[in-house]
Amino acid sequence: MFKLRSPENADSVLALLRNHGLSETQISKVFRSAPKILQLDPQKILLPKIEFFSSLGISREDLAKAVARKPNLLVMSLQNRIMPTYDFLRSMLLSEKNVVTVIKRSSWIFVEGHRKHLVRNVGLLRELGMPQTCIAFLLTHCSSVLMLNPEKLGKLVGEVKEMGINVENTTFASALDTLCGNNKLVWNRSREAYKKWGWSEDDVLSAFKRCPTCMIMSEQKLMQSMDFLVNKMGWSSGMIAKYPVVMNLSLERRLIPRCSVVKVLLLKGLINENFNLGSVVIPAEKQFLETFVNRYLGKVPQLLSVYQGKVDIQDA
Structure with a gap:
């Protein structure tokens, strides 16, 4: 069980978080997830990290959200974890604006660090011929793909390649994200749902290649949209397969x-x-x-x- 050693220090930490835009609800989340923060020196350990992220251009509101989602962001070493990960992301994404996007969407990358899987996975994709723009797209929009175990990512890449999607296209990156983790279960469910509307296996794969995200919506949304377009508007399900983006x-x-x-x-x-x-x-x-x-x-x-x-x- 966590024991608070210094109430005074905890009060100072609380004041620091409030002063930097965290709401009471967010602060409560931080302390529940990472009670160790209450024991850290607010001025020597916590403040430098907050100032570092703020210096990148992230707003107070967005930084507060990032900390509330991943409180260990403030526990990790600034010199040994956060800054090296930032330098790696900066080299990949080219602009601080894109790095800020990663912080807002995937702050856990700074907790995991880039050395665990990120470097190896980026190397794997480069060897396959994926251009820098697509890797940057993955980092900013589908970062969980790049944090997969490298063996799992390799298998996933093989599946997408077998579908005939060009590795040099951002659709390849989107397809990786669509098939990642629990999404694969949703993908299989969507495939069966589309087949109920008359799609063939080729229709499913063709639609997926055009718009990967058409395969990971809720079953209710899929069925309602198909019912409206086919039964109420009179379009053929084959027409929808040619323009699968409409399903999104x-x-x-x-x-x-x-x-x-x-x-x-x-x-x-x-x-x-x-x-x-x-x-x-x-x-x-x-x-x-x-x-x-x-x-x-x-x-x-x-x-x-x-x-x-x-x-x-x-x-x-």
Whole structure:
């Protein structure tokens, strides 16, 4: 059981954390996860680490969140762990801005350190021909992949290569993340769900190669989106397999509003059915409005209201 040796020191640590933006809830998390912090010298041990991270440009709020998620960030040696890991990340990511992104998303890298698996895994990927840009993408967006046991990463890389994904493309990095850890169970579940909608094994692999993250959404989201697109809009499941990125889009905020507009235009004979799903849901909002809403307002004045969900399709 943890025994507090110096209440005065604990009070000083508490004051330091408060002064640097941690809320009472965050401080409580810190002490539960790493009670040892209460015994560390606030000025000689804790403050230099906080000042170091602050000097990189990370905001008080983001640093507070990072410390609350991984309190041992303040326990690790500044000279022997934190700074060497920073130097390694800086050499890989080129800019302090990208390193700050890693701190915000994956502060545990500074706890684990770069020497455990990171250096070896980066070397492995370089040997396979993965460019620096893709490795940097992994570090900033999918860092857990690079902290895998090197043997596990090697096996995972082999699986992705067998699927025919180019190692020089960021999709390869995204695919590694998608198949990492528990995601593999979700991937298998999604494969079976898509097959229920008529996808073949080739359709699944083709969709995965185009958009790896279409395989790791919740089953409820997958089934609801497919039901809407296939049963309510009349698109074939094969069409969706060609534009799998649509599965990542919000049903309520993107798919339903845009498809409702298209449905009205189809019913009124203002557009024909020879357009693809991607042209409807992928473009930015401004482009969609120009293409499918603004040019038809003269003939369908309520079209914008349909898009905004204020008017039903049958009332437009």
